[in-house]
Amino acid sequence: MEIKNVVLAGAGVLGSQIAFQAARCGYQVKIWNRHIDRAERRLAAIKDPFMREMKASAADYQAAMDNIVDISNDLKATVADADLVIESVSESVEIKKAFYGELCPLLPEKTILTSNSSTFIPSELVGFTDRPSRFAHLHFANHIWKHNVAEIVGNPKTDPAVIEDLTSFARSIKMVPVVLKKEQHGYIMNALLVPLLNAGMALWANGVADPHTIDKDWIISNGSPLGPFMIQDIVGLRTTYAVVLNQYQQTNNELFKKIADKLKPMIDAGHTGVEAGQGFYHYPNPEYEDPDFFK
Structure with missing residues (x-):
């Protein structure tokens, strides 16, 4: 499956960085966040560390921002044509469960749903979704443009083709994909x-x-x-x-x-x-x- 339309659900510290990196690499990115002003502030906070660490210009930053085509708190409109949704809401199983209950009825059948959770494994969250074969975790490090690892792990029912699609997506946003052979709390990065x-x-x-x-x-x-x-x-x-x-x-x-x-x-x-x-x-x-x- 070709991934074109990317949605970040939750624009916290890392969610905003993932959105920025995907936009920087040419994807049309939409962001859903309950508080639009907070998402905007977090995206603005990326500018200085990105420019400093990547020796980039203000024009480079703005070019990426121009590909973030929408920041909204309207979940239905945001995910209407999503090929990939990366969930990055708070690290609480109750919050994630409630969010998936709200999200999944709105997703197109084609959508791959991933979580950037740093705490839970896919098997602990997949039961809250409606698409076990199209659900996996896609985990990034802070300052994603510099520490460019993407850890990928499925649940026992994840379609291998989905793992391949996520691996290709990771490479396309200048990440080094690391596919885990089995579920592990903390993946490799946080387990260490x-x-x-x-x-x-x-x-x-x-x-x-x-x-x-x-x-x-x-x-x-x-x-x-x-x-x-x-x-x-x-x-x-x-x-x-x-x-x-x-x-x-x-x-x-x-x-x-x-x-x-x-x-x-x-x-x-x-x-x-x-x-x-x-x-x-x-x-x-x-x-x-x-x-x-x-x-």
Whole structure:
């Protein structure tokens, strides 16, 4: 199947980036988001990091934006002719279930439905859809234009042709497709990353050290470019909070509840990371950019 019309359902930090990257590569992209102004702000926030990291011009950014042909909160109109829908709503099984219940009756039969979920596997969501053979996960990294991996995994009923179509689509938007042989929570990317982030959060929640000290130790001792709390700010603490709550629900491990309880006041205060201007650090000039931070 040739994919022409792409819809992003949910324009959060990563959803907006996926829409931008597909548009940048020539697709006519539509975005559905319950709050149009938030989607517009997130797309605008892409401009500076995209231009800086890709050494691109304002004209390059605008050329991509010109291919985002609609931003709407009218779901029926947005998906009316969709070849591919990439769901990127909040990491909550209840929210995703409700959204699929709203979405699926509106989709054309041809539409491939994917989720960018970073927490759930396809088998945990496919039962909320009406198209198991045309449902898979298509997962991206933050700053998609630079960290250009697309992880692809189906559920046991996914048509192999759909996996092939998604692989071709990933290549067409300048991604390196990674097709998993079986379902895995966190795919490859987060199966490796999340234990590091959890370890950092546990040290903080247990009062061993503060986030800046933990990041400083990790970076100096390992030569890593970012510490776990720097990464959390980029990901966004709302996503982190949802992931931690899900881990608590799955395991009943009180440590995850302890971490969630530490995060909740930050989220309630609006300190949700880079996008908000404050998380574990203050932006646009985070403390770790000060040369004295590592002394």
